[in-house]
Amino acid sequence: MTFLTPSVLWLLGAVSIPILIHLLSRLRINKVEFSTVRFIKQLETSSIRKMEIQKILLLLLRILALASLVLMMAQPVTQGFMPGWLAAEQEARLVMIIDNSASMTVKDGEKTFLDRSKNETMALVPLFKDETQITIAQTCPPKVVFTGQSKDPGLRSSVKSIEPTASYDNIWQSINGLLRDKTIIEPIKECVIFSDLMHVPDSSFSSGIGNLDDWKFYFIQPGIVYDNLAVKDVSSINRIKTLNQLVKLDTRIQNVGTLKKPNVPLELLFNNQRVGQVVSEFDPGKEKAFLFQAYPAEVGIVQGKVILPKDDYELDNSWYVSMPIMAQIRCGIIGATAEDITILEMILRAIDPENQFLIIESRIQPSLNRLFLDDIDVAVIHNPQGLTEDGVKDLNKFLKEGGGVVWFQGDPDGREFHPDLFKKTGFPNPETLVNAGQGFFSTQIAGEHSDLLQNIQVRNLEKE
Structure with a gap:
């Protein structure tokens, strides 16, 4: 106290x-005359x-x-009582933190959560007297916008300068950094936080503040989100996309508000042209998954977008996806011997026997002095005997321009690879050699669905 x-x-x-x-x-004695003191002694x-x-x-x-x-x-x-508004001679420190991350742009009527937080800050600050030192900070990006007293004329403009953002913050780290300020030596320490508090603090928050027990915290939440549907994720199922192939997008939508949402249209756009739509109902707190399938309209980079109708929080109503669409995939096979190239050609032609989307070019090149990959989308390199500095430069340029490389490498002993292959391109350096014995060894499939085998028509020979 x-x-x-x-x-x-x-x-x-x-x-x-x-x-x-x-x-x-x-000490004062009053004299009173009595006829007898016999009865006084009894009292x-x-x-x-x-x-x-x-x-x-x-x-x-x-x-x-x-x-x-x-x-x-x-x-x-006592500790925890907000004394600034009646402080007289005792110094006090008040730290006010305003969350201006994307989640504070939720609308509550005509005003956003951030607007309400700034209004409440301006209503609270004038109640504090000159003995209270006030610090006001925003969280995104972390910055102190005002330090001074309640009568400072620049206080109002400092609070108004806090703008909404479309980014996220680490509010607990911001609070931790502000309260660790060694210049805060006042005996009374209060911290007021205006935030929707999307995440609870972890153990690093309490351990990072040495004098945590000296502070009293007040958490002020601006309101409740009533009407909000969110696009949680949009991911492409088929990573290899061509012009005549259906693009499949796995989409997840969640109702994070408290209202039931009937007859909500969900739309898919390719280059601002609607190519798909579904109408569904969403219960509060529930999540639904949808599978969009559509053909791309043209070759090149297709800008996809999944959109929901406007609600109280509009920043999670859209999801953007950029997809490269190719008319054909140009694949170059580079091997040390004709036998190696023949095996790889047979595998690739089994995927596309009619050459509809795979254009295969083969080269016998034991040592990779130069790599001419300008007309290649994917380079399949099999067990080269060496790679020069010029070859590393060509390979690095090819990768930076978006090309893909599939590299099969056997025993590296006796082969001459320029050290830049591992330093500049990030090529993995083999550490151990697996002896396959008779030439067969077991392997573990990384995924159940391989990109190379997408959309292949498989027939059961027993039923033919």
């Missing part, structure tokens, strides 16, 4: 006044003793009344 006006405590010396009056009254053990006890109780009540009056004037407060 502390006092806002400790200088008043010297008035506690006034409690000696009832004591002096009590002592002086005992010494009862009435007179009772009167002495009453006088002592009256003395204690007078002392307590004076002490209470002085303490009331000294304005005692």
Whole structure:
């Protein structure tokens, strides 16, 4: 406990006044003439003793009344009481943190959560007196926008300067950084946080503040999100996309509001042209998955977008996907021997026997002095005997321009690879060699659905 006006405590010396009056009254003797003292002696053990006890109780009540009056004037407060609005002589520090991340753009009527938080800040600040040092900060990006007193003319413009953002923040890390300021030495420390508090703090928050027990926190949430549908994820099932192939997009939608949403249209757009739509109903807190399938209209980079109707929070109503669409995939096979190339050609032609989307080019090149890959989308390289510095430059340029490389490598001993292959291109350096014995060894399939085998028509020979 502390006092806002400790200088008043010297008035506690006034409690000696009832004591002096009590002592002086005992010294004063009034003479009263009685005809006989026989009956007075009988009262010494009862009435007179009772009167002495009453006088002592009256003395204690007078002392307590004076002490209470002085303490009331000294304005005692405990840890956790927000004293700034009645602070007199005791210094206090008030830290106000306003969350301006994307989630605070939710609309509540005509105003957003951020607008309401700024209005509440401006309504609260004038209540604090000059003895309270005020710090106001935003979270996205973390920045202190004001430090001073409540009567500072720049305070209002500083709060108004906090703008909404479409980004996210780490509010607990921001709070941690502000409260660790060594210049905060005031005995009274209060922290007010305006946020929707999307995430709870972890253990690093409490451990990062050494004097956490000296602070009192007030968390003010601006409101509840009632009407909000969110696009949680949109992912492409088939990673290899051609002009005559259906693009499949796995889409997940969640109702994160509290209202039931009937007859909600969900649309898929390719280059701002609608290619798919579904209408569904969403219960509060529930999530639904949809599979969109559509043909791309042209070759090149297709900009896909999944959109929902407007609601209280519009930043999660859209999801953007960029997809490269190729008319054909140009595949180059580079091997040390004709036998190696023949095996790889047979595998690739089994995928596209009619050459509808795979254009295969083969080269016998034991040592990779130069790689001419300008007309190639995917390079399949099989067990080269060496790679020069110029070959590494060609390979690195090909990868940076978006090309793909499939590399089969056997025993690296005795082969000459330029060190830039591992330093500049990020090529993995083999550490251990697996001995296959008779030439067969087991392997673990990384995924159940391979991109190379997407949309292949498989027939069951037993049923033919």
